Amino acid sequence: MTEKAENLILEHLRAIRSDTAQIKDDISEIKMRITSIDERLTLAEKGIANIHGDMAMIQLRLDKQGDRIERIEKRLELTPA
Numbered sequence: 001m002t003e004k005a006e007n008l009i010l011e012h013l014r015a016i017r018s019d020t021a022q023i024k025d026d027i028s029e030i031k032m033r034i035t036s037i038d039e040r041l042t043l044a045e046k047g048i049a050n051i052h053g054d055m056a057m058i059q060l061r062l063d064k065q066g067d068r069i070e071r072i073e074k075r076l077e078l079t080p081a
Contacts, residue, residue: 041049073079
């Protein structure tokens with residue numbers, strides 16, 4: 001490999017290393033911000049968030065049950081087509 005090609009490869013490796021270091025710094029900062037936000041949430045707020053998640057799951061289950069009932073009614077010809 002020529003010296004010019006080796007220098008080009010080294011330049012690219014240095015740029016990649018620099019970019020990787022910047023990404024690590026950014027991720028570290030994001031983690032600190034998320035931790036800060038999480039610490040600010042009170043137990044009540046966390047409870048409310050859990051309730052919202054539970055309600056979404058219940059709604060999804062109800063929708064699936066409704067679909068199943070409609071299929072059963074159609075198969076048994078209980079509803080007009």
